[in-house]
Structures are given as C-alpha cells and as structure tokens.
Amino acid sequence: MNTAQEPAHESPLWMVSQAPALNALVVQLQHARTAHDQGTSGGKLELSKRQLVQARSEFSEMIRRGERELHQLAGLLADAFLGPHQLRSVVIGEVEKTRERFTLIGDVSREELERSTDLDLGTRLLARLAVADERGWRRIGLVSNVVEYEPAAPNPCSVYRILTRIKAEQEIWNKVTDEIFDLDAIVLRDKHLRHLGRYVKDVFGIKMVVGTLEDAYRLQNELVAHDFGEGAPSRRLEVIEVKDYLERPSRKQSGWSALKSVVSWGGRTFEIQVQPLSNFLHERERLTRESHQGFKSTRERVRDEVAAKVPLFGFYRSLLRWLLLDPSADPPVHEGIELSLVD
Secondary structure, eight states: OOOOOSOGGGSTTHHHHOOHHHHHHHHHHHHHHHHHHHTOSTTEEEEEHHHHHHHHHHHHHHHHHHHHHHHHHHHHHHHHHTOSEEEEEEEEEEETTTOOEEEEEEEOOHHHHHHSOHHHHHHHHHHTOOEEETTEEEOEEEEEEEEEEEESSOOTTOEEEEEEEEOSOSOHHHHHHHHHHTHHHHHHHOTTTGGGGGGGOOOEEEEEEESSHHHHHHHHHHHHHOOOOTTOGGGSOEEEEEEEOSSGGGOOTTOOOOEEEEEEETTEEEEEEEEEHHHHHHHHHHHHHOOSOOHHHHHHHHHHHHHHHOHHHHHHHHHHHHHHTOTTSOOOOBTTBEEEEEO
8 A cells, every 4th residue: 555655744734734644645646636637647546444434534634723723813913903892703694596695793702713613603503594485484604704803992993893704614525625736726727716715725813903094004914013022932922924915006806905924933834814894894885785696606616627637636535525524325437547545
C-alpha cells in the first residue's frame, strides 16, 4: 500500500490544521493524482480505513478549534472597540419552493458560543421556525449564518457591530479535493471562472462595520496600532497584508468594498474586514433578496464546472464523499483507477 513516506507537513492543509492523519491522507491522494496524471500509478489506489476515521475526526476538531480562536479574537476586538456589548446569532433562511428569504435574530450567551459551532447556532435558531402556505408545510434551508457583537452604547471609533463568519467548508470531501487540485489556481487560470474566485476561499473571518468611509480608515489605523497581546508575544495581532477595496479605482467588479486585512494571531491566520455601514447594509440586502444563488450554491457550481473540465477532480470529490460519509454505498469509478480499502 502506498502510505506516502514524505512528511505530512508537505500538505497544503498543514499550516491550517496541523492534523497528522488528515494531512497524511491529503499527501497520499496528491501523490496518487500525480502518479495517475503521469501514468505511473499502475491503476491502483489503496487507502487505510483507520486513517480515514482519524482524518475525519481531526478535520472536525480543526474547525471547532478555529472557531473558538476566532471568537476569542472577536471578543478582544469587541472589548477594545465596542465596550459593553450583546451577542446575537443572525440567520438568513430560504423557504423551499418559493425561494423567499428572511432574517432571524436570536440572543446568544458567551457560554453557548463556547459550546457550539456557528453552524449549530444558526441551525438551532432556524429549527424553531415552521412555515406553511395553502399547500402545506414548507422546509426551510440555511443560506447564511453569522454571530454579531453589538455595542450597548456609542463608542469612540463609531463601530456599529462586529461579525464573525466561518467560511471553512464543512464537507471534508470537498475541502480535501480543493486542496489536492489547487482549486483556487484552476479558477484563476480559467477566464470563465475567474470572477467566481471569492467563492472558493477558506477563511476564518471577522467583519467590523463602522459609520463612514473616514471611520473605516481611522479604525484600520487603530487596529494596526492596538496591542492585543495580553502579555504574551505569541498572541499579538500581526498584520500580514492590507488591501484597500474602498476607493473606487481598487473596488472589485462585484461591487463589494471594504478594507481587508490578513492577520496572524495565536499562530492562526484570520481575515478582518472594515466596512462602512452603507456598504454592509447593501451587501446584506442583496444576500437576503437573492433567491437563486446563495454563497454555498455558487461555490458548488464552481466545483461542478471544474469537474466538467477536469473529470479526475469530479472523481476525487465522489471518492472522498464515499470514503468519509457513506462507505456502504457503491464506490465511484474512474477509467484507469482500481480502488481498494485496507485494514
């Protein structure tokens, strides 16, 4: 069996997850993909059942740990720039068939935030609601969910709210396939897919909403200068890069605009956006009213289009889904590949 002798840190997931079994699986599948492309694989692909179980467990823990650290940082930002504040779970749902969208808001305690993922909070809030029309009860789908930190009073930096959003893909088979094939690079190379590049990012993100354009630049300067170290150098906020999408010449074609910083804190990378209130409200209104394409569905469309162009990419998606979700079903097939599970 090919067990990928190279160190697991060669996996592109290593800097994010540091999960040995998950990264060893990614490295092995990367090598298998390369061997298939070069015609040196012999048409065989052997995988360890025990490694698959451990990899799935590690991925789930990676997401939970990242969320905990994201909210730790968001809490520090809220204490520094909001003062006294309230936590809320904000969910945008969509009614089956009609595609009507709506927003639900529920209070969240700090304890609930520590015990649950953001997705759990959004799903539980949505589960409290039932929708019926003349044809009967309708199911409700989750379009978007965020946690908001809202100030109890005005603050010197005119920060209206701080939001956290977990953009990490919960379906490990998609995430691993993205890494193995470097989906970002495929999208950026293809002129027909390039404008959809923002839908395939994997980021633990924070958004800070302020009053005006001037407030945004002022807050950005405060962020760079502020000390979040709490006495520990490893917990200091290190700004890696800043991109200005507020001024019109540098705005993205999608119309989205913000000051976007990539920062390192506690050994993990986060994205922090600073956005004027008018831009934020426009963005949320657009998300609420659009019924045909949410963020996740667009991301899936990107993957489907790549799979049509690169059949092996589509096979790996099906392979990871089968291995990690439903191994009792019939395995996927691909010309020239013989798949087997061992131990």
